[in-house]
Structure formats: structure tokens, C-alpha cells
Amino acid sequence: MSAGVNGATLVRPALAGRVGALEEFNASACMNCGVCTAVCPMGIEVLPRRLFRYVLLGMEDQVLEQIESIYSCLLCKMCEVNCPAGVHIAENVRSLRHHINRTVFGL
Amino acid sequence: MSLPTGEVIGILADNLRIRGSVLPLSKRKVTRWARGLNLPHGGRTVLYTGMMYQLIPYIEGLVKAEKRLGDSPLAELTWLGRKINRLVNISAFMARPSAKLRAVYNEVPVNVALLLKEAGVEFGYLYKDDLYSGALAHDLGADEVVADHARKVYGVLRKRGVRRIITIDPHTTNMLRSVYPKLIPGFDIEIRSYLEVLAEREPMLRTSLTGELVIHDPCVFARYEGIVHEPRRLLTATGLTLKEPEKSGRMTYCCGGPVESLYPEKAEANARRRVEQLQEAVRGSDQRSDREACEIVTMCPMCFVNLAAAAPDGVALNDISHYLRRAYVS
Numbered sequence: 001m002s003a004g005v006n007g008a009t010l011v012r013p014a015l016a017g018r019v020g021a022l023e024e025f026n027a028s029a030c031m032n033c034g035v036c037t038a039v040c041p042m043g044i045e046v047l048p049r050r051l052f053r054y055v056l057l058g059m060e061d062q063v064l065e066q067i068e069s070i071y072s073c074l075l076c077k078m079c080e081v082n083c084p085a086g087v088h089i090a091e092n093v094r095s096l097r098h099h100i101n102r103t104v105f106g107l
Numbered sequence: 108m109s110l111p112t113g114e115v116i117g118i119l120a121d122n123l124r125i126r127g128s129v130l131p132l133s134k135r136k137v138t139r140w141a142r143g144l145n146l147p148h149g150g151r152t153v154l155y156t157g158m159m160y161q162l163i164p165y166i167e168g169l170v171k172a173e174k175r176l177g178d179s180p181l182a183e184l185t186w187l188g189r190k191i192n193r194l195v196n197i198s199a200f201m202a203r204p205s206a207k208l209r210a211v212y213n214e215v216p217v218n219v220a221l222l223l224k225e226a227g228v229e230f231g232y233l234y235k236d237d238l239y240s241g242a243l244a245h246d247l248g249a250d251e252v253v254a255d256h257a258r259k260v261y262g263v264l265r266k267r268g269v270r271r272i273i274t275i276d277p278h279t280t281n282m283l284r285s286v287y288p289k290l291i292p293g294f295d296i297e298i299r300s301y302l303e304v305l306a307e308r309e310p311m312l313r314t315s316l317t318g319e320l321v322i323h324d325p326c327v328f329a330r331y332e333g334i335v336h337e338p339r340r341l342l343t344a345t346g347l348t349l350k351e352p353e354k355s356g357r358m359t360y361c362c363g364g365p366v367e368s369l370y371p372e373k374a375e376a377n378a379r380r381r382v383e384q385l386q387e388a389v390r391g392s393d394q395r396s397d398r399e400a401c402e403i404v405t406m407c408p409m410c411f412v413n414l415a416a417a418a419p420d421g422v423a424l425n426d427i428s429h430y431l432r433r434a435y436v437s
């Protein structure tokens with residue numbers, strides 16, 4: 001975890017805006033209920049609730065620690081059809097991939 | 108071990124940008140299935156394969172090569188592979204898929220063409236202009252490359268005067284129907300899957316079928332495109348008995364295929380879980396002493412290849428078009 005002054009986590013509020021450039025990144029509706037994690041066939045624990053919270057909080061380093069989870073998502077939407085808050089989980093994951101492709105992989 | 112994620116995405120995206128497909132195949136290979144069918148060139152309504160069924164045996168070859176490479180010290184050099192790939196099409200040097208596998212995948216578009224003809228649908232085929240939709244690159248988030256490619260595809264479709272497209276696989280259906288309109292303002296071509304077109308026409312039954320099939324819905328048809336009832340209506344009208352796994356229809360369970368190009372081991376583990384669920388659907392059936400044996404019907408080439416690779420002896424798989432052709436084509 002990266003730390004700013006006084007040990008606080010470094011946040012970059014612009015991250016959510018950059019990630020969601022193509023499609024509305026609607027993770028703020030998430031109420032952290034955990035249904036998505038419970039039904040995910042890949043057993044991806046971090047997706048999407050913690051991950052989306054990192055994005056919304058601008059915690060870029062924490063997002064980048066999760067690259068394998070982000071690319072392991074099947075985009076199968078099992079989580080999405082069960083999400084009580086109507087979060088566009090699969091499209092949010094795709095937006096994150098787009099962001100990582102550009103900023104980390106230089107595509 | 109998996110290969111470096113960024114480099115694999117880079118190779119696939121470069122291929123789409125430079126060569127128009129994630130795995131460039133010759134036009135001869137892609138259009139071979141249509142030989143002898145005398146399909147008109149183009150027209151207002153066309154059958155569109157998006158190269159998906161034809162590509163799958165080659166994607167399987169790529170994944171095998173990746174697995175071998177991933178376990179060797181050469182994995183460190185994937186970045187070099189990407190650089191070379193920009194100049195030379197390295198996928199052309201991969202092992203050719205077996206003739207048997209190619210035949211299976213070439214058979215599906217033939218089945219679909221014959222079914223549509225029999226149902227009285229008038230359509231043509233674009234031959235060399237039947238282009239890949241960009242589905243895999245879209246999943247991987249290579250958005251700029253996909254947007255450019257989509258505009259190219261739309262330009263070709265406009266030039267050829269296409270107004271209505273009949274698709275075969277779920278991924279091409281989703282790209283053309285739900286993704287392209289977001290990327291291309293004014294996209295105005297009607298996209299329907301052949302299963303929707305056929306179900307609407309209620310084709311005449313030529314040969315009744317008997318037996319029991321377990322149905323596997325692809326996520327992309329069931330949850331992205333809302334295609335759930337059409338395959339069931341068409342299959343049950345043949346006389347076949349359909350068995351539903353616990354996770355079925357809109358709540359179907361993914362075959363694992365979408366992560367195959369990056370994490371083949373994860374895809375395999377998921378496919379094994381799904382095959383077990385499908386086998387469970389026939390347990391308790393009176394006619395069966397061997398509870399593990401079953402026949403699975405798929406409707407997506409990615410589901411087919413993934414589940415088939417994970418299926419133990421006694422578990423058979425067939426594409427839905429295989430049954431529909433036997434029942435509805437004289």
C-alpha cells in the first residue's frame with residue numbers, strides 16, 4: 001500500500017474519471033453486500049466491491065495490485081444479474097482493463 | 108504459469124490492428140465452408156460468421172502453444188514475440204489444428220445456411236468481406252483498436268449495401284448488436300441470431316429426433332442478448348428431451364472460455380466444474396445406469412471447445428445446429 005504524508009494512503013481522485021472515460025463507471029451504487037463475490041464462478045474475492053471502491057477513492061496502487069484478478073474476470077455477468085444495486089460490473093471491469101492497457105501495458 | 112498479460116493482449120491487439128483479426132487466417136480458410144453451397148455474393152440480408160467458428164481451432168492451437176511457452180524460460184521473451192509479430196504474422200507458424208477439428212467447426216456454418224434456406228429465408232454471404240467482429244480484443248479492453256476496427260467493418264457493410272445480418276455465434280451477435288451501435292453513431296443494420304430467425308419462422312419438422320440432451324446456455328446469449336427461449340423451442344419441437352442443469356438460462360454458469368487466451372489453467376478448471384454440473388443434470392434419470400454419461404448441446408464455439416476439452420469419456424458434445432439440421436432439413 002502506498003503511503004502519503006502522515007502514513008495516509010495516497011489517493012488520486014481523477015482516477016475514477018479516467019477509468020470511466022468510455023462508459024459510465026457506475027460503481028458508486030454498490031452497497032458492499034457481497035452477493036457478487038458469493039456467486040462469482042472464479043471466486044474472485046476482490047471483484048468488484050473492494051476494487052471499485054479503490055477506483056472511486058482514487059487508490060491507484062491498490063487497483064494495480066489486482067491486475068491478475070481484473071484480467072481473470074470472465075465478464076460472465078453472473079454477479080451483475082444478481083446485484084441488488086444494478087452495478088454494471090462487467091462493463092466496469094472492462095473499463096479498468098482499458099485503463100490498465102493504456103497506463104501499464106502501453107497499448 | 109501464464110504468459111505476461113500485457114504482451115499477450117499486445118499481440119492480439121496488434122493482429123487486429125494490422126491484419127484485421129486477433130489470429131489472422133487466410134480468406135481461403137475462412138470461406139472454405141461455403142464451397143458448393145452456391146450462396147449469393149452479398150445482398151441486403153447476409154449470413155455473417157464473423158470468422159468465429161473458423162477461428163476457434165486456431166485459438167485452441169494458440170492456447171496450447173502459450174501453455175508450453177508459459178512453462179519454459181522463453182516466457183520471459185514474450186515482449187520480443189510481440190515486436191516480431193508486428194512485422195511477421197507469428198500465428199502463421201503455429202501448429203495447424205487437426206483436419207477433424209477444422210471439419211467440426213466448418214460444419215456449423217453449413218448447417219446454419221441449410222437451415223435458413225429450408226426455412227425460406229433469402230440471404231447471401233460476404234465471402235472475403237465476412238470480417239471478424241473484434242470480440243476478444245473488446246473483452247480485453249483494447250478499446251481504441253476495436254473502435255477503429257468496428258468503423259472499418261461498418262464501412263464495408265455499408266459499401267456492400269447490407270441492411271440485415273443473421274449471426275451464428277453469441278460473441279459476434281453481441282458485438283454487432285450491442286457494442287457497435289455504441290461505437291458508431293447512426294449504426295443502422297438489423298442484427299439477429301439465426302436461432303431467433305428460425306424460432307420465429309417455426310420451421311417444418313422433417314425428421315423427429317429422440318433422446319436426451321443437457322443444455323448449456325452461453326453467458327453471452329443468455330445474459331447479454333436475452334436469447335434463452337429460442338433454442339429451447341427449436342430443440343424440444345424436434346422431439347428431443349431437454350435436461351436443465353441447476354444453473355441454467357439467465358442464471359447459466361460460464362464455460363471459462365473468456366479467460367482462455369490469458370489464463371488457460373483457470374479456463375480449464377472452470378470448464379471442469381461446468382461439465383460436472385451438466386452431468387449432474389442427468390443424475391437420477393430412470394433410463395440411465397451410468398449416471399455420468401450424457402450428451403451436451405452448446406451454441407457457442409468457445410463453450411464447445413472449452414467444455415469438450417474438459418469432458419471425460421462418455422460425455423458427448425454437439426453444437427445445436429447439428430441437431431437442428433437433422434430435424435429441420437430434408
Ligand code: SF4
Pocket residue numbers: 029030031032033034035036037048049079082083084085086087089
Ligand atoms: S452485488 Fe452489487 S451491490 Fe453487492 S457488493 Fe457486488 S457490486 Fe456491490
Ligand code: SF4
Pocket residue numbers: 036039040041042043044047048072073074075076077078079080089090
Ligand atoms: S463477471 Fe467476473 S466478477 Fe462477475 S461473476 Fe463473472 S467472473 Fe465473477
